[in-house]
Amino acid sequence: MNPAVIFVIMCTFGLDLAFEKSVWVNLSIILGCIVFLSLKKAALKKIMLALLWSAPLVLGTGWSQYLYARQDNWHAALIYASRAEAYLFLALILLLPYTLEKILANLRDHLHLPEHFMYGLLAALNMAGHIRAEWRRIRYAFLLKHKSASVLNPKLYVKIIVYALSLADDLAQATTAQGFDALNVRTHVQYDYLPKRQWLLAGLIFLLLIGSNFLNLW
Numbered sequence: 001m002n003p004a005v006i007f008v009i010m011c012t013f014g015l016d017l018a019f020e021k022s023v024w025v026n027l028s029i030i031l032g033c034i035v036f037l038s039l040k041k042a043a044l045k046k047i048m049l050a051l052l053w054s055a056p057l058v059l060g061t062g063w064s065q066y067l068y069a070r071q072d073n074w075h076a077a078l079i080y081a082s083r084a085e086a087y088l089f090l091a092l093i094l095l096l097p098y099t100l101e102k103i104l105a106n107l108r109d110h111l112h113l114p115e116h117f118m119y120g121l122l123a124a125l126n127m128a129g130h131i132r133a134e135w136r137r138i139r140y141a142f143l144l145k146h147k148s149a150s151v152l153n154p155k156l157y158v159k160i161i162v163y164a165l166s167l168a169d170d171l172a173q174a175t176t177a178q179g180f181d182a183l184n185v186r187t188h189v190q191y192d193y194l195p196k197r198q199w200l201l202a203g204l205i206f207l208l209l210i211g212s213n214f215l216n217l218w
Contacts, residue, residue, distance in 0.1 A: 001198055002192060003102060014090055017086055026085070029089065030089050058081050065079070105118070106194075139156065
């Protein structure tokens with residue numbers, strides 16, 4: 001399924017879940033996401049790590065509802081805990097099977113995401129790895145000189161800011177050399193075709209979700 005369709009499903013389902021008060025609906029969404037991730041052969045290790053990191057939030061949300069809900073404490077706790085997990089899995093079906101570049105490219109092609117924003121975001125994210133590596137090198141240099149390498153040391157931030165500005169300047173020169181102009185339309189090396197049946201399938205699933213609101217499921 002196209003990432004643009006998955007993005008729309010994630011947003012619309014997330015909005016509906018904010019008003020949905022059904023444990024069964026939340027569990028159905030989680031199960032559907034698990035099936036989708038298994039079909040896409042998503043890395044099980046990454047899913048387990050996401051569940052591990054989200055566990056304190058899920059348990060804390062459920063426990064707070066159990067303690068302070070005005071009525072039916074167990075039901076309220078299960079609703080909010082399962083809702084948090086449903087939000088997590090909705091994010092995973094977009095972020096695990098597809099690369100960030102593919103997601104942004106499809107949002108540009110099918111949902112009219114501005115190209116300038118897309119390329120600017122990709123450039124910033126690609127620079128993040130270089131900045132992390134430079135941060136480690138700066139800290140090592142401080143330690144070799146027997147200076148404080150604490151994150152509270154403002155000199156560290158001055159040096160990393162200077163490096164980031166230099167990196168941004170190099171990036172600007174590189175894009176200019178490659179002929180990039182913010183006022184012109186860029187050619188696309190690859191275009192992902194989006195069948196209309198995927199939109200119909202997403203709409204059908206969303207209608208089923210809306211219909212569940214009138215069934216008063218537990």
